[in-house]
Amino acid sequence: MGFILDIFRFDQTKDAMPHRDRIEVDLPTNLTVLDALEHAKAEIDGSISFRRSCRSAICGSCSMNINGTTGLACKTPVSQVLKSDNSVAVDPMPNFQPMKDLVVHMDPFWDKYSRLKPYLQPADKDSDHERERRVSPEDMKKLVAVANCVMCATCYALCPVVSVDPAFAGPAAIAYAYRFIEDVRDAKRSERTAQIADDYLWLCAHCYACSYCPKHVDPHDDIIAVKRAAIEEGQIHGRGPRHALVIAKTIKATGMLHETEVIQGTVGRFNIKGLIKVAPFGIRLAMAGKIPPLFLKPVPKVDEIRTIFDTLEAPVLS
């Protein structure tokens, strides 16, 4: 019985560098990592700092790195993560500045969230505040999954794009944008898609790291839906939407994703400066003898592919 909590320790007011404490906890391993932290704080070292409130995966406070991967401490049984040396390593969430021990500065996450204007903005907002605005069960269904988001920032901490480029809105903020964009009571669809595109909606790398959401919100599907909404709103002039639409265009024309046309279509055929910037990659490819075809012969029965696009009225780059 018992195991070791291997805890990241740091106090921004005192420490230049973090250190680690290994604390023996005499508890059964079927308890959660949060139980272990609470025990350590109550019985062994009262200075250990971490956020927690509800202890039942509703408040979203206790997200942290547990053995190198992020999740809610209150939802993670020790037995599930115990390493072979009988220890569990706990660290602050990555992609955030540590404040004290497992507590991080959440400001960048909240800033991106508040930029969304995360409240309903109905068309007749000023006429009658108290009027009931009904939503059909069908329309509400679209919002059920994202309504489970507890803003624990697990997805933000796991996002590899945020880790190198903090300008990216991150999965949670885009999922929340979806929550209002798809709400039939909200009248700011176009403003909302434009705003989130300014926060680099199209910089999502499709990696599905956010599929580890402890509340099964799966922001990735919402991110795709917001991109489609942006295209529907006619916001097609950035590289992101052009990239998606030129890929659609080449598949409809040839059945294949035509690499050389996709590069030109995304950057812009007449965007000389942009093309010069991507040129080194192309030159390196060419020097290695990797020359993708300039023209592609359509696959057999390409008419069938065009029928699929036309029947579904799927958009392509014009």
Place this chain on the structure above:
Amino acid sequence: MTTVLEAPKRQSKSAQMKKYGFFPGCVAKESCKELFSSTMLLAEKLGIELVELTAASCCGASVLNDTNKDVARVLNARTYAQAEALGLDDVITICSTCTGHMRAANKELLEDEARMGQANAILGKFGAKYEGNVVVRHLLWLLIDDIGLDRIKSMVVRPLNGLKVAPFYGCHIIRPESVNGWESSRNPHSLEDIITAIGGEAIDYAGKTRCCGFHIQLEKDGTAADMVGQNMRMAKDQGAEAVLTPCPLCHLALDGYQADSAARWGRTDLPTFHLPQLVALALGVDPSLLGMNKHIIGPGLVLQEHDLAPAHVA
């Protein structure tokens, strides 16, 4: 005592060979032709037949969903209908993105009658129908499930001599787990198992399940290169001499962008092999046929150091 010498039962070549539907994907037909050719050479070595689905379309490459919610799924249903018509329900891919997106489309079709109905209504316009029998797998899974690590090990004639290889999975072959689920997406080990079976040493590093940034290479200058640099730095710091990936998109990103990430992450210069290249090399395929000279970061020196190939062929 008489010795009964019984001639081994000979089967016709076609009966011996297990046949698979083969979906090479766009990149293996365009900028990474060496992936296509090395896959075919490996298949020959393994005694399996990969029958290319030549009339198939692009899987949607994870991007087509951004334009329309149905079109990628119906395009894939068309591909599956072709595979079924050819009697090739077992479809093999050689790209992580193809694997993930074809499996996702198949899951949606099989789990949702309305979506299957929608797809077949459109396929019906040109006389096709998808019955729902196709299973999409990656070559990596075929190697382990159908060939077996022991058999691969026994076929090795040119062991990698301890070459330190960093596995790089690529996202769409492991995530989301609800779509792939063949192995743990947080702690996968199939590539490590392959590397060990062919005589290499698998390097453990946190970047192996992270994103290569391929899909945003054109979106914003520098971000994708940083993702490459971050991952390759981790691999290099753990002592990697080369990278092995089951995905040509990861290959293009890692091979093509390490030069751009050097300013922020330091030089890494790790040659990046396609999965079938390194397995075929260990199984004795002539290295000069594997297209390793088509890489931006040439693996020649690394291979020469481990007595695996003369430097000039790669």
